[in-house]
Amino acid sequence: MAEAVLAIRDLCKSFGALRATENVSIDLVPGEIHALIGPNGAGKSTLIHQIAGTLKPDSGEIEFLGKPVSHIGAAERARMGLGRSFQVSSLAPEFSALRNVMLAVQSRQGTSFRFFKPVMRDAALVEPAMEALERAGLKDRARVPAAELSHGERRQLEIAIALALGSRAFLLDEPMAGMGPEGSKTLTSFLDGLRREAPILLVEHDMDAVFALADRISVLVYGRVIATGTVEEIRSDPEVRRAYLGGAE
């Protein structure tokens, strides 16, 4: 298997007596969607927080792009290209999709344009912002205020921002939440293509989306990974069926 973009080894996190993450080891290889599923309270969000750097593990290692990152903060991990999306929306609703992405490009370029006049600065931001919108399938909606975009388009916009920030891997926490059947279908096909941009660690309760998208699935129950495998392996695993999938077919 290709070298992991993201490698998590023996991660542990307890809240008092509760073991929210217990010796979790999973990885993310180039081009894949690795879904993380499990019942409510299994520890999925706790794990994503630790990977993103917003929660400190008790022990274990996290490597991103071959470098240990356990000791560095969330902002630094984001700068390295670990893109987290969907739980906290960072969109400015009154600004156009384009302006939202331009702000991200600007934050990435830092102060290198501060000596330029605003209009020239804008020109230097438009091109990379439009490119990110195109990669996220939103080029035609560039001038539309974020508030007027559909639910699914706002998620695409968040992805465009992550792409503009140079994401090398995506941590997506329940992207299908709040979507109707049509929106879920559109977003599923969008995410299907997104894996070519960067691999995705996908936390999702929508099993149709998970089974349609995942190259591999890890099942988390009471903080432990009870199985990792392909869709077929996971669907036919007796322990997984007992603990989580039940009669879902």
Ligand SMILES: Nc1ncnc2c1ncn2[C@@H]1O[C@H](COP(=O)(O)OP(=O)(O)OP(=O)(O)O)[C@@H](O)[C@H]1O
């Ligand atoms: N800050 C905290 N302090 C104490 N307990 C916590 C804290 N955060 C999470 N927990 C507990 O850790 C366990 C795992 O929670 P977590 O939110 O990670 O689960 P989850 O799999 O994401 O659930 P859901 O699918 O409902 O979002 C739960 O029992 C939860 O109550």
